[in-house]
Amino acid sequence: MPYQSPVSPGRSWYEDSVSDRPVYPALDGDRRADVVIIGGGFTGLSAATHLAKAGTSVALIEAYRFGDGASGRNGGQLGTGQRAWAEEQEEELGLTRARALFDLAEEAKAHLLDFTEANGIDIDFRPGQLSVVHKQRYVDDYRRHADIMAERFGYPHISFMNKDETAERLGSTHYFGGTRDAGTGHIHPLKLLVGTAKVAAASGAQLFEQTRSTGIFARNGKVVVETPRGTITADKGLIAVNAYGGDLEPVSAAHVMPIGSFIGATAPLPAGTPVIPGGESVDDSRFVVRYFRKSVDNRLLFGGREIYGVNDPKDIHIHIRRQITEIYPALKDVELTHGWGGYVGITMPRKPFVREVMPNVISAGGYSGHGVMLSNFVGKLYAETVAGNRDRLRLFEELKIPPFPGGRRFRSPLLFLALTWFALRDRI
Numbered sequence: 001m002p003y004q005s006p007v008s009p010g011r012s013w014y015e016d017s018v019s020d021r022p023v024y025p026a027l028d029g030d031r032r033a034d035v036v037i038i039g040g041g042f043t044g045l046s047a048a049t050h051l052a053k054a055g056t057s058v059a060l061i062e063a064y065r066f067g068d069g070a071s072g073r074n075g076g077q078l079g080t081g082q083r084a085w086a087e088e089q090e091e092e093l094g095l096t097r098a099r100a101l102f103d104l105a106e107e108a109k110a111h112l113l114d115f116t117e118a119n120g121i122d123i124d125f126r127p128g129q130l131s132v133v134h135k136q137r138y139v140d141d142y143r144r145h146a147d148i149m150a151e152r153f154g155y156p157h158i159s160f161m162n163k164d165e166t167a168e169r170l171g172s173t174h175y176f177g178g179t180r181d182a183g184t185g186h187i188h189p190l191k192l193l194v195g196t197a198k199v200a201a202a203s204g205a206q207l208f209e210q211t212r213s214t215g216i217f218a219r220n221g222k223v224v225v226e227t228p229r230g231t232i233t234a235d236k237g238l239i240a241v242n243a244y245g246g247d248l249e250p251v252s253a254a255h256v257m258p259i260g261s262f263i264g265a266t267a268p269l270p271a272g273t274p275v276i277p278g279g280e281s282v283d284d285s286r287f288v289v290r291y292f293r294k295s296v297d298n299r300l301l302f303g304g305r306e307i308y309g310v311n312d313p314k315d316i317h318i319h320i321r322r323q324i325t326e327i328y329p330a331l332k333d334v335e336l337t338h339g340w341g342g343y344v345g346i347t348m349p350r351k352p353f354v355r356e357v358m359p360n361v362i363s364a365g366g367y368s369g370h371g372v373m374l375s376n377f378v379g380k381l382y383a384e385t386v387a388g389n390r391d392r393l394r395l396f397e398e399l400k401i402p403p404f405p406g407g408r409r410f411r412s413p414l415l416f417l418a419l420t421w422f423a424l425r426d427r428i
């Protein structure tokens, strides 16, 4: 029986195309370390790797298998900058801070590519990103965005595409225009995650799977993490549970909420298919973003976020097929070989949540659908912080992230209502 993540629905194409996924032991007994990390996604494993490489003793626990959360199951799109456009950040934070955040994200992108190359991790990187417009009224914003990025943020890689160019590059006339970013690209996320875990282990990090933390406490100047079969006592702790943390730690739970996002993979498309002939990844201007790309073996991997409660991969197929057919009518009968989902951690302003939530314990997550490069980099910045330089992590810590309204009981229903409202606006 193929393995099925107990916390995310469906089996992914990534799981079937990663050649070697080592199993790590469960924690049994009590341990000590300089740093304890809860959560084995990109944030946690990247932090563990950089800490271990710097000679810090680090123990990381993951409730299930590495990659069972968002990091092993996402769309693999790196994007550019933060989730919000740089000019929107400028309006809110001023040019200096907006540029600092943009530059940090550029460093995150370079870091991801350098790290994988230096450590021999093949992540199937393919260049290019098309961001396309589903309403005529957004076209001018995208045109301006390309200019602003070059003029004010020193990023010359984005060019505007009119309707014809967009149709040609997508192989679909569904959209009204958009931009092409030649300075970014897309990857196989599970290959990155598995490779990072191997580097962490080889560098001396103690890694444990199938080990759920049942609590994290500050005790006698130490951080103590409890699990069903042992404890880890450390000087510092990192909570890296993102959308999967439940009630583990109340401050993180109040600021980071889960939204389901779902992806379908088609059987390989024929050579010479008109679908995205340049091999870029694509995201669109809908609030419920559609994101798609071709895999190295020519499948269309098509993602769309919906707010329905699914656990059955067949439901995922129905919704994803409908969305694919809207854009590519010729694919209405294409075989879908995989359908899977995961939970994206979002915050109210859609910016990362990084905060010291108890003495010597930092929580990081809530990248709001833009975490592939940022989460890996936040892991590195956390290691930098432990080594004594908090300046760059502080750029994230200083972002104003209010808690979701409604308290513990009403947070989820209120979020559901708000998201449903925005999703409806996509159709107007």
Ligand SMILES: Cc1cc2nc3c(=O)[nH]c(=O)nc-3n(C[C@H](O)[C@H](O)[C@H](O)COP(=O)(O)OP(=O)(O)OC[C@H]3O[C@@H](n4cnc5c(N)ncnc54)[C@H](O)[C@@H]3O)c2cc1C
Pocket: 007, 038, 039, 040, 041, 042, 043, 044, 061, 062, 063, 064, 065, 066, 067, 068, 069, 070, 071, 072, 073, 074, 075, 076, 077, 078, 079, 211, 212, 213, 214, 240, 241, 242, 243, 244, 245, 246, 248, 261, 262, 263, 291, 303, 341, 342, 343, 344, 345, 364, 365, 366, 367, 368, 369, 370, 371, 372, 373, 375
């Ligand atoms: C379907 C989908 C598509 C996406 N597409 C993109 C994209 O194209 N581009 C992009 O930039 N971002 C995308 N994202 C978001 C991106 O995947 C995340 O931002 C990123 O992976 C977050 O990494 P993380 O390590 O913080 O969290 P996760 O990878 O979710 O890891 C958290 C881990 O913590 C573990 N955990 C939780 N509680 C406990 C506990 N008590 N004890 C021990 N372990 C625990 C979980 O099991 C989980 O493995 C997508 C997400 C999804 C779900």
